[in-house]
Amino acid sequence: MALLEASNISIQFGGLKAVDQFNLQVNDNELVGLIGPNGAGKTTIFNMLTGVYLPSGGDIVLDGKSIVGKKPYEIVKMGASRTFQNIRLFKELTVLDNIKIAYHHDLHYSTLSSILRLPSYWKYEKIAQESCLEFLDLFDMRDYAETLAKNLPYGKQRKLEIARALATKPKILMLDEPAAGMNPHETQELMETISLIRKNFNIAILLIEHDMSLVMGICEKIVVLDYGRVIAEGTAEETKNNKDVIRVYLGE
Amino acid sequence: MTKKMFKNYMVNFAVVSIIFVILSLMMSGGILSKYYQGIIIFILINIILASSLNLVTGFLGQLTLGHAGFMAVGAYASALTSIVLKSIISDLPLLLVSLFVGGVSAGVVGIIIGIPALRLRGDYLAIITLGFGEVIRVIINNIEITGGAQGLTGIPRIASFKYAYWIAVVVILVLYRLTHSKQGRAIKSIREDEVAAEAVGVRTTYYKVLGFAIAAAFAGVGGGLYAHYIAFLDPNTFNFMRSVEILVIVVLGGMGSLTGTIVAATILTILPEALRGFAEFRMLLYSFMLILMMLFRPQGLFGTGEFKWQGIYDRTLKLRKALMNREKKEAVDGSTRGE
Numbered sequence: 001m002a003l004l005e006a007s008n009i010s011i012q013f014g015g016l017k018a019v020d021q022f023n024l025q026v027n028d029n030e031l032v033g034l035i036g037p038n039g040a041g042k043t044t045i046f047n048m049l050t051g052v053y054l055p056s057g058g059d060i061v062l063d064g065k066s067i068v069g070k071k072p073y074e075i076v077k078m079g080a081s082r083t084f085q086n087i088r089l090f091k092e093l094t095v096l097d098n099i100k101i102a103y104h105h106d107l108h109y110s111t112l113s114s115i116l117r118l119p120s121y122w123k124y125e126k127i128a129q130e131s132c133l134e135f136l137d138l139f140d141m142r143d144y145a146e147t148l149a150k151n152l153p154y155g156k157q158r159k160l161e162i163a164r165a166l167a168t169k170p171k172i173l174m175l176d177e178p179a180a181g182m183n184p185h186e187t188q189e190l191m192e193t194i195s196l197i198r199k200n201f202n203i204a205i206l207l208i209e210h211d212m213s214l215v216m217g218i219c220e221k222i223v224v225l226d227y228g229r230v231i232a233e234g235t236a237e238e239t240k241n242n243k244d245v246i247r248v249y250l251g252e
Numbered sequence: 253m254t255k256k257m258f259k260n261y262m263v264n265f266a267v268v269s270i271i272f273v274i275l276s277l278m279m280s281g282g283i284l285s286k287y288y289q290g291i292i293i294f295i296l297i298n299i300i301l302a303s304s305l306n307l308v309t310g311f312l313g314q315l316t317l318g319h320a321g322f323m324a325v326g327a328y329a330s331a332l333t334s335i336v337l338k339s340i341i342s343d344l345p346l347l348l349v350s351l352f353v354g355g356v357s358a359g360v361v362g363i364i365i366g367i368p369a370l371r372l373r374g375d376y377l378a379i380i381t382l383g384f385g386e387v388i389r390v391i392i393n394n395i396e397i398t399g400g401a402q403g404l405t406g407i408p409r410i411a412s413f414k415y416a417y418w419i420a421v422v423v424i425l426v427l428y429r430l431t432h433s434k435q436g437r438a439i440k441s442i443r444e445d446e447v448a449a450e451a452v453g454v455r456t457t458y459y460k461v462l463g464f465a466i467a468a469a470f471a472g473v474g475g476g477l478y479a480h481y482i483a484f485l486d487p488n489t490f491n492f493m494r495s496v497e498i499l500v501i502v503v504l505g506g507m508g509s510l511t512g513t514i515v516a517a518t519i520l521t522i523l524p525e526a527l528r529g530f531a532e533f534r535m536l537l538y539s540f541m542l543i544l545m546m547l548f549r550p551q552g553l554f555g556t557g558e559f560k561w562q563g564i565y566d567r568t569l570k571l572r573k574a575l576m577n578r579e580k581k582e583a584v585d586g587s588t589r590g591e
Binding site: 167 | 441444454
């Protein structure tokens with residue numbers, strides 16, 4: 001069975017059918033790309049998959065459980081985490097604190113033990129400090145641990161956002177246009193980050209992207225969307241030669 | 253606990269104790285008159301009120317304008333408790349029990365108001381909390397048990413300087429520890445970006461209500477201290493302007509800085525008193541100072557940072573190093589020139 005399965009999900013904004021009968025399957029360890037022209041409904045689909053929008057029809061099943069109607073933080077706990085198109089970091093906090101916030105669920109101490117500084121506070125804060133620093137090591141960002149997130153260069157901010165999403169220990173990671181606004185060098189670094197994730201974590205990745213070289217280069221399966229409908233699905237080769245896809249991207 | 257942190261705790265505790273000893277010696281020695289003692293107690297009450305509001309406005313990032321309402325709930329709840337119990341128990345336990353009752357009831361009201369109100373953000377939240385604050389005042393004005401518009405009398409006057417001082421210390425300590433923990437990080441993440449916070453698994457509603465309730469509870473404690481110092485409660489002292497006064501302290505001290513709040517509460521409590529000599533120009537000067545402050549230091553006295561002794565130590569060390577380097581350089585320059 002697929003790790004993430006969306007069946008016939010639709011959503012309407014007023015009279016506009018933004019997404020119509022959308023189907024998607026992502027298997028364990030698979031890297032799926034979701035592409036389509038501007039306004040095709042890609043981010044809307046992301047927002048439904050992560051609980052920001054409630055689909056008006058259809059069902060989304062993550063790891064055997066339906067996530068329709070669940071709150072975003074509950075879906076994170078169930079194993080789906082995401083990044084945003086326009087980077088959303090906790091800007092005035094340090095890089096380390098950004099990661100620690102995502103690590104939140106593994107720290108089991110109550111408000112009372114923070115106020116009284118009970119042993120459980122020290123124990124779990126120590127664990128948090130160590131594991132989050134290790135986590136930064138993995139992304140080669142330990143030197144930035146005490147830097148404020150807003151002071152990082154653009155490429156590193158994106159990297160931190162991805163690292164933060166991974167710190168919630170997801171089964172599937174959803175990246176919303178990670179290469180948006182990046183120069184070729186930064187895109188290269190991003191591709192390295194993604195392959196690093198695939199090597200070190202056993203997770204599936206769902207990727208929205210405009211940058212064709214990135215999508216064609218790394219995705220195993222590509223879903224092409226136009227006006228809220230799937231118009232093609234398959235490997236990079238198959239979609240590249242699909243007539244509908246060429247029509248949508250290049251015009252007739 | 254690391255050695256360094258233990259040292260910091262000890263240094264802070266020593267400083268807090270020394271200030272306490274100096275102030276109480278000055279009071280018993282007659283250097284500080286009753287008038288100045290009153291100002292100092294008002295500073296302490298304002299520190300409690302403003303630092304609790306800072307948890308909501310500074311750390312949680314939600315603008316609320318109804319803090320005086322929670323202060324009123326705490327003041328009346330604790331005053332009524334001590335009126336009932338004053339013949340049974342002695343001063344200190346009476347004060348503690350009534351402040352506890354005041355804090356808990358304000359906290360409960362905070363939860364009741366917080367759950368619906370915190371669904372809103374920004375200006376909407378400010379308006380709705382303003383409304384709730386006024387509702388509380390009007391209710392107190394119109395029921396019998398609180399004495400209504402005539403005010404509440406017969407409250408034992410038991411909030412002396414020493415009690416107020418240590419209660420303020422405890423409130424600051426609790427808020428500091430809370431903001432430097434996993435709960436504190438979650439609260440700050442909501443201030444930074446609520447959507448992102450939810451997307452990394454922070455239960456935003458829970459933490460918003462938690463922060464709001466704790467702030468309300470401490471406002472209740474502040475109100476309770478006020479009731480037991482003034483020994484008379486008039487519902488109209490807890491009006492909208494009172495909430496704004498507290499908010500001004502928070503903004504001036506720096507949203508997200510507890511030490512900033514302490515300094516700002518001290519300045520803004522003393523300032524109107526110190527300006528009494530200017531008679532009708534008093535409020536004008538006060539407002540003028542606020543305007544200047546916002547023009548030249550909009551982030552507040554301390555920004556989001558905290559004052560640390562370690563910081564002063566590091567800075568002097570740096571300064572000394574820089575001076576030594578300069579001397580060395582001058583010496584080298586001098587010797588080359590000599591050749």
